[in-house]
Amino acid sequence: MKTIIQMTVNGELVESAVEPNQTLLQFLRDDLELTGTKHGCGLGDCGACTVILDGKPVNSCLVLAVQAHGREVLTIEGLAENGNLHPIQQAFVNKAAIQCGFCTPGMILSAKALLDENPKPSEREIRTAISGNLCRCTGYQKIVEAVQDAAKVIEGSEVSS
Amino acid sequence: MSELKVLNTYAPRLDGPAKATGKAKYADDLSMPGALHAAILQSPLAHAKILHIDTSKARKLPGVKAVITAKEAGLVRYGVSPARYDETLFAHEKVRYVGDEIAAVAAVDQATALEAIGLIKVDYEELPAVFDMFEAMKEGAPQIHDEFPGNLNAEVHQEFGDTEAALAKCDLVVDHTFLNKRQDAAFIEPHSCLAVFDLDNRLTLHTSTQVPHYVMRTVAMVLQIPVGNVRVVKPYVGGGFGPKCEATPLEMSSALLAKLTGKPVRMTYSREQVFLHSRARHQFYAEMSLGVMNDGTMVALKNKAVLDGGAYTSFGIATVYYSGSLLGGPYKLSAMKYDGHRVYTNKPTCGAQRGHGGVAHRAAFEQLLDLTAEKLGIDPVEMRLKNIMTTGDMTINELDMSSLGMKECVEAVRDGSDWKNKKGKLPKGKGIGMACGFFVSGAGYPIYRSDTYHSTVVIKISEDGGIANVLTGSAEIGQGSDTAMAMIAAETLGIPLSQVRVTSGDTDLSVDLGAYSSRQTLMTGHATKEAAEHVRDAIASYLAEEMNCDPASISFTEGIVKFDGQPGDFEQIRRLYIKEHRGWTDPPSGEYLTFKEAARIAYLKGGTLVGTGKYKPHRLGGSYKGAAVGTSPAYGCSAQVVEVSVDLETGEITVDKMTDAHDCGLAINRALVEGQMQGSLSMGLGECLFEEVKFDSRGRILNASLGEYRIPTALDMPNVNTIIVQSNEPHGPYGAKEVGEGAIMPTIPAILNAIADATGIRVNELPVSSERLYMALKNKEKA
Numbered sequence: 001m002k003t004i005i006q007m008t009v010n011g012e013l014v015e016s017a018v019e020p021n022q023t024l025l026q027f028l029r030d031d032l033e034l035t036g037t038k039h040g041c042g043l044g045d046c047g048a049c050t051v052i053l054d055g056k057p058v059n060s061c062l063v064l065a066v067q068a069h070g071r072e073v074l075t076i077e078g079l080a081e082n083g084n085l086h087p088i089q090q091a092f093v094n095k096a097a098i099q100c101g102f103c104t105p106g107m108i109l110s111a112k113a114l115l116d117e118n119p120k121p122s123e124r125e126i127r128t129a130i131s132g133n134l135c136r137c138t139g140y141q142k143i144v145e146a147v148q149d150a151a152k153v154i155e156g157s158e159v160s161s
Numbered sequence: 162m163s164e165l166k167v168l169n170t171y172a173p174r175l176d177g178p179a180k181a182t183g184k185a186k187y188a189d190d191l192s193m194p195g196a197l198h199a200a201i202l203q204s205p206l207a208h209a210k211i212l213h214i215d216t217s218k219a220r221k222l223p224g225v226k227a228v229i230t231a232k233e234a235g236l237v238r239y240g241v242s243p244a245r246y247d248e249t250l251f252a253h254e255k256v257r258y259v260g261d262e263i264a265a266v267a268a269v270d271q272a273t274a275l276e277a278i279g280l281i282k283v284d285y286e287e288l289p290a291v292f293d294m295f296e297a298m299k300e301g302a303p304q305i306h307d308e309f310p311g312n313l314n315a316e317v318h319q320e321f322g323d324t325e326a327a328l329a330k331c332d333l334v335v336d337h338t339f340l341n342k343r344q345d346a347a348f349i350e351p352h353s354c355l356a357v358f359d360l361d362n363r364l365t366l367h368t369s370t371q372v373p374h375y376v377m378r379t380v381a382m383v384l385q386i387p388v389g390n391v392r393v394v395k396p397y398v399g400g401g402f403g404p405k406c407e408a409t410p411l412e413m414s415s416a417l418l419a420k421l422t423g424k425p426v427r428m429t430y431s432r433e434q435v436f437l438h439s440r441a442r443h444q445f446y447a448e449m450s451l452g453v454m455n456d457g458t459m460v461a462l463k464n465k466a467v468l469d470g471g472a473y474t475s476f477g478i479a480t481v482y483y484s485g486s487l488l489g490g491p492y493k494l495s496a497m498k499y500d501g502h503r504v505y506t507n508k509p510t511c512g513a514q515r516g517h518g519g520v521a522h523r524a525a526f527e528q529l530l531d532l533t534a535e536k537l538g539i540d541p542v543e544m545r546l547k548n549i550m551t552t553g554d555m556t557i558n559e560l561d562m563s564s565l566g567m568k569e570c571v572e573a574v575r576d577g578s579d580w581k582n583k584k585g586k587l588p589k590g591k592g593i594g595m596a597c598g599f600f601v602s603g604a605g606y607p608i609y610r611s612d613t614y615h616s617t618v619v620i621k622i623s624e625d626g627g628i629a630n631v632l633t634g635s636a637e638i639g640q641g642s643d644t645a646m647a648m649i650a651a652e653t654l655g656i657p658l659s660q661v662r663v664t665s666g667d668t669d670l671s672v673d674l675g676a677y678s679s680r681q682t683l684m685t686g687h688a689t690k691e692a693a694e695h696v697r698d699a700i701a702s703y704l705a706e707e708m709n710c711d712p713a714s715i716s717f718t719e720g721i722v723k724f725d726g727q728p729g730d731f732e733q734i735r736r737l738y739i740k741e742h743r744g745w746t747d748p749p750s751g752e753y754l755t756f757k758e759a760a761r762i763a764y765l766k767g768g769t770l771v772g773t774g775k776y777k778p779h780r781l782g783g784s785y786k787g788a789a790v791g792t793s794p795a796y797g798c799s800a801q802v803v804e805v806s807v808d809l810e811t812g813e814i815t816v817d818k819m820t821d822a823h824d825c826g827l828a829i830n831r832a833l834v835e836g837q838m839q840g841s842l843s844m845g846l847g848e849c850l851f852e853e854v855k856f857d858s859r860g861r862i863l864n865a866s867l868g869e870y871r872i873p874t875a876l877d878m879p880n881v882n883t884i885i886v887q888s889n890e891p892h893g894p895y896g897a898k899e900v901g902e903g904a905i906m907p908t909i910p911a912i913l914n915a916i917a918d919a920t921g922i923r924v925n926e927l928p929v930s931s932e933r934l935y936m937a938l939k940n941k942e943k944a
Contacts, residue, residue, distance in 0.1 A: 029190075040351070041866065042431065043867075046867045077182070092177070098174065099836055100397075100400040102399025102400060104181060
């Protein structure tokens with residue numbers, strides 16, 4: 001039997017009826033057609049489905065849609081504002097931190113959750129924060145550099161504003 | 162190189178913004194109204210006769226639209242190499258591994274499809290199975306394929322020079338054995354596809370593949386559809402690394418179900434199914450003897466291989482050849498003998514994975530080199546430099562090193578790592594090791610025998626002259642080929658990168674054999690360059706006609722046109738352009754005629770401007786049996802130095818530093834080259850230290866998940882000192898060659914040599930887990 005849920009997704013209130021066993025990942029991809037959140041394993045191993053739930057990064061394949069009721073979800077589609085890339089997205093593009101791109105949305109959101117909490121992370125802290133996001137293409141080096149770069153840009157923009 | 166405007170830069174990749182925002186569509190992101198969901202029934206047994214398949218209950222389940230088995234799909238045999246077509250879409254008579262496909266279902270949703278799969282009843286008669294390659298070779302072992310007695314799938318015997326005689330004359334002969342483990346490619350995107358038939362019976366297959374061209378051919382053959390009626394379109398692909406190099410049961414079942422139901426059909430493998438489909442790195446056993454003189458001169462190599470192929474052939478024939486042929490360099494040898502055997506076992510099928518066939522034997526050989534150097538009392542770097550090949554050398558098995566910066570790579574990592582101050586001088590538990598390797602820059606021959614071009618490219622200029630669209634069947638799978646092709650087109654046309662678009666991965670656009678054997682930069686690159694030259698020359702010719710000048714006086718650079726290096730008198734052309742485009746937002750300006758205006762004039766004179774390019778390699782290789790495998794128009798090469806710390810109490814290994822130098826000819830895009838190097842090292846590190854697909858006693862995978870099959874995380878990989886060495890490859894476009902696979906070659910042996918330096922223990926079995934090294938440390942203490 002379906003349950004009515006409400007949540008804020010990328011700043012907009014969403015109301016929908018979902019099966020009790022439907023995951024947040026399925027809800028985002030199939031019902032809301034937000035396919036930027038990727039399905040890599042369905043077991044919480046790869047991190048490709050990472051979204052930010054009430055400020056914390058979670059594997060959306062391990063969260064039921066009903067558990068997100070009344071909460072706030074940020075997916076990769078909600079990061080760019082008015083067509084302008086978020087500084088983390090821009091840094092990933094500039095620093096060649098993207099290859100196949102399948103881990104990228106989850107990786108960027110893990111980085112965002114880190115920088116929101118810890119604006120000046122050490123390299124070790126960055127590596128730890130993204131250690132639940134597997135990437136088979138890059139060897140992580142350029143991803144770490146991109147996060148470092150983004151941290152500087154965000155810090156600079158906050159000082160100037 | 163100073164005159165290059167676009168190439169050799171750190172240009173951001175074209176698809177970066179789409180991928181960073183989640184807008185990039187991968188196969189599983191595609192949907193179509195009314196699409197059915199498919200699922201596949203796979204064997205729970207490793208070896209069994211199929212006595213009966215009852216699909217009646219599944220067919221009756223509400224929501225099920227079609228059920229297919231071998232009866233519906235037919236028994237067309239397929240595979241990768243026509244010499245060993247040993248698969249059918251669905252098993253008939255018997256199953257040969259846990260995961261062998263038996264039936265498929267299309268239903269209104271995934272839950273129904275899966276429920277229907279559960280309702281198919283198969284009666285089996287279980288047969289004795291064999292899981293170990295050495296057991297499989299023994300007399301009396303269970304026979305997996307009737308046509309291949311002794312489970313011998315393929316054997317290779319090659320000898321160059323008189324190896325025994327050469328070894329007899331050596332001052333020292335050193336032996337070594339090595340065993341790796343079956344790997345999984347562990348790309349993050351599982352295989353996925355969407356198949357649609359139109360009303361004219363034409364199939365469009367959107368699929369996560371490295372090789373749209375080969376998938377088109379195989380699907381047409383297996384499903385008995387005219388090949389002209391099959392179009393394969395590759396959306397963005399979330400990594401391939403080899404196993405996405407062939408048509409899959411996922412694609413063929415979806416296509417057949419789409420045909421039978423008249424509806425679009427979609428399917429995505431679960432992560433477990435990705436492991437079961439496998440087609441990833443084989444397990445190799447290597448046995449080698451290297452003969453040298455006291456001064457360190459390498460003389461002769463004897464190399465034996467046994468490969469665990471799993472249940473079917475896939476790329477296996479090429480694999481077993483590569484394990485021999487890729488040891489022909491980068492060191493000079495007077496004699497080389499190779500005996501390789503690929504064996505069938507009741508396990509998922511192995512195929513090609515990054516560094517195809519070469520990685521394990523390279524690891525064995527580079528360790529053997531260090532062992533030998535140690536016995537001779539020669540520094541491993543010096544030993545390598547003493548025997549190194551250089552540009553223009555031909556290997557003993559007739560591979561032409563038309564450019565080879567191997568020596569420069571060795572020197573770069575030696576100096577970049579401060580080798581001289583570290584080797585033999587590090588404290589206990591710390592070690593440093595080095596290794597080299599090389600790889601093809603595109604296979605010299607297609608998988609099927611053919612005179613086909615390996616790549617064709619079409620470049621079409623937009624009506625306003627402002628955009629060059631590169632149309633190609635080549636496969637962007639994350640490596641950045643679209644960006645590389647755009648850069649080659651921009652450089653050749655003399656326009657900025659922003660004026661180039663790439664439309665790729667579609668068999669309707671051009672012929673391209675795809676993303677495997679590190680071929681696209683060189684091969685698709687050549688075709689792109691030629692297509693761009695044709696377009697450029699056509700524009701110059703029309704423009705010369707208009708300007709009443711010699712076409713040879715016209716040059717294009719950074720989007721502007723020069724006449725004998727001068728602006729020329731182009732006012733009339735500009736006036737015409739502006740008049741025709743009144744009200745547009747981007748009128749041409751500046752003191753030079755723009756490419757856009759020139760292309761517009763050409764369009765007005767000749768219609769839509771299209772240039773085509775094509776490429777196939779010149780005749781390559783020797784005339785001996787199997788000479789084709791290992792041939793390439795060019796070879797990339799790598800050297801690496803790795804530094805490790807070993808906890809002598811626990812056996813835990815930390816890779817502290819990696820220094821990598823790769824010769825990729827001209828680096829088309831330096832950021833992408835670095836990315837390939839760093840990614841290769843990461844995959845090699847994983848294979849060396851923790852990756853192993855494990856099985857239970859009945860042939861079931863124990864760790865078919867990315868949690869239990871561990872690949873490197875951000876905490877496992879150190880930063881890499883990434884050094885690009887550039888040579889000028891005469892057979893490459895603008896002198897470019899591969900970087901996608903050569904860079905993985907030295908990684909495993911460099912780590913193993915570093916571990917040996919740190920502990921005095923030479924590990925000859927992967928992965929070097931803490932447990933394995935701990936046991937070796939304990940055994941050493943006892944001894």
